[in-house]
Amino acid sequence: xxxxxxxxxxxxxxxxxxxxxxxxxxxxxxxxxxxxxxxxxxxxxxxxxxxxxxxxxxxxxxxxxxxxxxxxxxxxxxxxxxxxxxxxxxxxxxxxxxxxxxxxxxxxxxxxxxxxxxxxxxxxxxxxxxxxxxxxxxxxxxxxxxxxxxxxxxxxxxxxxxxxxxxxxxxxxxxxxxxxxxxxxxxxxxxxxxxxxxxxxxxxxxxxxxxxxxxxxxxxxxxxxxxxxxxxxxxxxxxxxxxxxxx
Numbered sequence: 254x255x256x257x258x259x260x261x262x263x264x265x266x267x268x269x270x271x272x273x274x275x276x277x278x279x280x281x282x283x284x285x286x287x288x289x290x291x292x293x294x295x296x297x298x299x300x301x302x303x304x305x306x307x308x309x310x311x312x313x314x315x316x317x318x319x320x321x322x323x324x325x326x327x328x329x330x331x332x333x334x335x336x337x338x339x340x341x342x343x344x345x346x347x348x349x350x351x352x353x354x355x356x357x358x359x360x361x362x363x364x365x366x367x368x369x370x371x372x373x374x375x376x377x378x379x380x381x382x383x384x385x386x387x388x389x390x391x392x393x394x395x396x397x398x399x400x401x402x403x404x405x406x407x408x409x410x411x412x413x414x415x416x417x418x419x420x421x422x423x424x425x426x427x428x429x430x431x432x433x434x435x436x437x438x439x440x441x442x443x444x445x446x447x448x449x450x451x452x453x454x455x456x457x458x459x460x461x462x463x464x465x466x467x468x469x470x471x472x473x474x475x476x477x478x479x480x481x482x483x484x485x486x487x488x489x490x491x492x493x494x495x496x497x498x499x500x
Contacts (some may be wrong), residue, residue, distance in 0.1 A: 255284060263289045269296040273309035273445050281475050283495050294450035299458060307338065307464045307490040309445060312453040315342030317443030318415045319350065322391035326351030329388075331407065334395035335371065336362030339417065341465040341489045342453075343393055345369050349461060355389070357382060362488045369463055383407070393417060401426035401438065408436050415439045465489025471496065 254268045264270065272293045274285060287293065296305045318339070324330060330347050334340050335356035347354045348370035356366045360376040367374065375382045383399065388409050397418030404414055416423055419440055427438040456462035469492045470478040478491050 257289075261289045264293070269302070269305075270294060271296055271302075271305040271309060271450065273313065275445070281472060281493065283472070292445040292447050292450070294447045294454070297454050297458060300454065303466060303469060303492045303494065304457065304464045305454075306492050307466055308453050308457070309450060311338030311490060312342050312462075313445050313449050314339045314417065314443045315346055316449055316453065318343055318393045318395075318417055318439075319346040321415050321439040321441075322347070322393060322413050324350040324352045324391060328352045328390040329355070329409075330391040330393065331355045331357060331389045332393045332395070333357045333399065334417075335366055336488045337395060338490045339395050341366070341369060342462070343395070344371055345462050349456075352391075355387070359485060361486060365465060365488045369465065388412075391415065397423060401430055405430065405434065405436055405438075411435055411437070413437045413439065417442070466492055468492075469494050 254264055254266055254270055256266050257264055270293050272287065272291065322330060324347060330352045332340055332343050332354060335344055336358035344354055344356060344366060353372050354370060355373040355375060356371040357375040357377055358366065359378060363374045363376065383403050388407055389412060390409050391413040392404055392408060393415040394404060395417040397416065397420055401423050408414060414436060416427055416439065419427065424440060427440050431438045453462065457464055465488060467487050467489050468481065472493055472495050475493060478493060481487060482491055
């Protein structure tokens with residue numbers, strides 16, 4: 254924290270903190286003014302800025318989706334888009350629940366996903382995975398390119414479909430089918446909280462959760478960072494590092 258207002262009581266200048274700035278529009282910037290009542294967590298001792306920066310968005314959303322999936326030990330869960338910032342957290346959190354995890358993503362991400370616990374892997378570029386006979390107790394769709402009826406066919410009775418990136422069509426389909434089906438469709442995205450940040454940090458520091466960082470770019474190379482993300486090759490997180498006088 255670079256500075257605080259004269260009425261701020263929760264934080265002091267120089268404290269190391271992390272947070273998600275939600276969906277506020279704007280450009281990449283070195284400083285941002287945030288209310289002290291916003292969900293802001295202190296970076297624990299022993300955790301780097303890069304690791305802390307990767308936790309709020311990916312970790313919080315993954316935790317939310319896993320909670321909504323209501324996984325029991327030995328439940329079968331399919332995570333579509335498992336190789337991204339949310340997915341790499343979701344895979345590990347599902348394994349902590351004792352679930353059997355199938356990951357769906359590009360083939361180049363298979364090794365990293367298996368290294369963090371994936372039991373099975375589907376390369377969507379090579380397999381017609383929507384035609385597979387395997388069904389699941391829960392599906393977490395982070396990509397949002399499949400229709401709700403298609404995904405419901407892959408669910409067991411009373412299964413849970415978590416739409417992590419729903420388009421307008423999926424939202425409408427989900428709302429309509431939720432009233433008719435015995436399968437639960439979850440449309441709500443995560444809200445951010447200090448409690449979740451601290452919980453995820455504890456898992457990271459204890460070694461139960463790995464923060465997968467693909468590449469780190471300086472702010473001056475933000476264009477390159479966006480191009481790499483858009484290429485679809487990213488596994489886990491991209492972190493933007495802002496130089497300081499201490500570097």
